[in-house]
Amino acid sequence: MSHEKTNEKEWEAWMDNLIIEDALQKENIPFYQYSEFEDVKLISGNVYKATFKTSQKTVALKCISLNDKFSLDNLINEIKGHRKLEMHDSILRFYGITKQENTNNYMIILKCANNGSLRQYLKTNFQKLDWNAKLNIAKQIANVLTFLHSNDIIYGKLNSENILIHNGSIKINVFGLTKIMPESLKFLTNSHGPIQYIDPQYLEIFSTIGKNKSSDIFSLGIILWEISSGNSPFEMESLSNVDLLNNIVNGKREMVIPGTPPKYKEIYTDCWKHNRNSRPDISQVLKNLSEIIISDDIFKNETPQSQPHNVTDEIISVRLEKLNIQNEGLEVHSDHPFVDKSEVEVFIKELFGFFNDTIKKQFTHSRHIMIKNYIKEHEKNSVEVLYKIISHPSHSWFTSMIGFFYMNGIGTVADNQMAFKFFSIAASEKIDASSSNSPSLMQLYNTNKEIGTILLADMHLAGLGVEKDVKRAYQIYSKLANEGSFIALIEVAYCYEGGFGVEKNEEKAFELYSKYAEKGLPLAQIKVGLCYISGNGIPKDAAKGFS
Numbered sequence: 001m002s003h004e005k006t007n008e009k010e011w012e013a014w015m016d017n018l019i020i021e022d023a024l025q026k027e028n029i030p031f032y033q034y035s036e037f038e039d040v041k042l043i044s045g046n047v048y049k050a051t052f053k054t055s056q057k058t059v060a061l062k063c064i065s066l067n068d069k070f071s072l073d074n075l076i077n078e079i080k081g082h083r084k085l086e087m088h089d090s091i092l093r094f095y096g097i098t099k100q101e102n103t104n105n106y107m108i109i110l111k112c113a114n115n116g117s118l119r120q121y122l123k124t125n126f127q128k129l130d131w132n133a134k135l136n137i138a139k140q141i142a143n144v145l146t147f148l149h150s151n152d153i154i155y156g157k158l159n160s161e162n163i164l165i166h167n168g169s170i171k172i173n174v175f176g177l178t179k180i181m182p183e184s185l186k187f188l189t190n191s192h193g194p195i196q197y198i199d200p201q202y203l204e205i206f207s208t209i210g211k212n213k214s215s216d217i218f219s220l221g222i223i224l225w226e227i228s229s230g231n232s233p234f235e236m237e238s239l240s241n242v243d244l245l246n247n248i249v250n251g252k253r254e255m256v257i258p259g260t261p262p263k264y265k266e267i268y269t270d271c272w273k274h275n276r277n278s279r280p281d282i283s284q285v286l287k288n289l290s291e292i293i294i295s296d297d298i299f300k301n302e303t304p305q306s307q308p309h310n311v312t313d314e315i316i317s318v319r320l321e322k323l324n325i326q327n328e329g330l331e332v333h334s335d336h337p338f339v340d341k342s343e344v345e346v347f348i349k350e351l352f353g354f355f356n357d358t359i360k361k362q363f364t365h366s367r368h369i370m371i372k373n374y375i376k377e378h379e380k381n382s383v384e385v386l387y388k389i390i391s392h393p394s395h396s397w398f399t400s401m402i403g404f405f406y407m408n409g410i411g412t413v414a415d416n417q418m419a420f421k422f423f424s425i426a427a428s429e430k431i432d433a434s435s436s437n438s439p440s441l442m443q444l445y446n447t448n449k450e451i452g453t454i455l456l457a458d459m460h461l462a463g464l465g466v467e468k469d470v471k472r473a474y475q476i477y478s479k480l481a482n483e484g485s486f487i488a489l490i491e492v493a494y495c496y497e498g499g500f501g502v503e504k505n506e507e508k509a510f511e512l513y514s515k516y517a518e519k520g521l522p523l524a525q526i527k528v529g530l531c532y533i534s535g536n537g538i539p540k541d542a543a544k545g546f547s
Helices: 001-024 074-084 116-130 131-150 185-187 201-205 213-229 242-251 262-271 281-289 312-325 342-358 365-377 384-389 395-408 414-426 439-462 470-482 484-500 508-519 521-535 542-546
Strands: 037-044 049-050 058-064 095-098 106-111 161-164 169-172
Touching: 001 037, 001 074, 049 131, 074 095, 106 161, 116 131, 116 213, 116 262, 131 169, 131 213, 131 281, 169 521, 201 213, 201 242, 213 281, 262 281, 342 365, 342 384, 342 395, 342 484, 365 384, 365 395, 395 414, 395 439, 439 470, 439 484, 470 484, 484 508
Parallel strands: none
Antiparallel strands: 037 049, 049 058, 058 106, 095 106, 161 169
């Protein structure tokens, strides 16, 4: 009896498949056998990457489940709707349908984006993107959203994971957008996309209103900020979904990245306004983006609403004006990490002390990670930390650290030219010793100058923010070493070891490494060990190297 039931179920399944495939054929929807694909690999969730055996074309396969709620008629209507939208270059192409073997899962076949999601693309390529490239991405997204809204289609869950990149161009999957989605608390499990991108008015009163075009505008505003920063929104927040939801509803937004064109900042802050009626429509957003011209003069006529206190150095003043750093723009609307002025001063000085320690101990490749972790452990926002340092009345004591933030993209977009300028200020700044009776301030000045000079030479050595000049780098290291800098002496030894800007002399390098290894400098001790192991400047002795 059970055998007969099994045969009956298999017969019913076969008939269902026949009916489905016949219906697809009548609608001229291509159907492919699953065996026509190879190298099928799961990408994420219910999406796979596969290769057509005959053409070797790479495609994406997305599982769909036909049931009482989503019938064959729904599927056919979705495909018909999709075909009407495919005229736009940024809409992901639909190729047909297939069915997974030994399952009831049908799969839609779509073009595979070779650069992954926008989030992945920014993570991988952000350092290579100038502002013209970022603006181009922003305009492409606004353009395709304009097309959807003009066809009365609400995307509903726009975020950087749903936007794809193929050969550097935007591609959006619109399959399933016309499907009615239940209005419930399921957004807490990301069925409507990450909370950071969801319209706060929808979050606030989801039971009485649904998403509309202005909801897409809010999501777009968050994405435009993400393009400017290279970071996911609120990625440093260690909050639960409910806490983050409440903060967003109460007005919490990400902070403006220094170096963002003022007009661009205005566009995305207008988009993410709490009140739906105050947000622009997509045609206005696209128009505003199209009017931005990226050039060195873009900030010349911009006057900050709130100038940093007591900025007397002309170079810093000009750069701050260009950056358009504003108290209003950088204000965190809730959970402000700094309480008062004294707390700010204490934190900046402690951070600088930690920064100085990483330099002294020569944590060359990990110091930027250590600084980021230090800021995170103290529950601060790196964007606001940088702003507080620059706008601090005594910012000139910390110019080496400001340059380091720019060099490593901490709290801002990585900018080697800005880093080089701040290191130059630190290295060249002079003060009248008689004007300060404070030994601690003099020590702070000397430390800032030493670090700035070292990092300035590093940039000459590597050709970052300035044309590569190893001879100039050696001269800077050597001058500083003669003034008594242990750190610079290690760099001088490194130049002798590699012949950078000076005639190669491994014996001299070993002599200098040994001198400061005895003083307890970790990097010097490591270098001495390596010299013994490889026989550089000293007879090879692995045992001594190990010890």
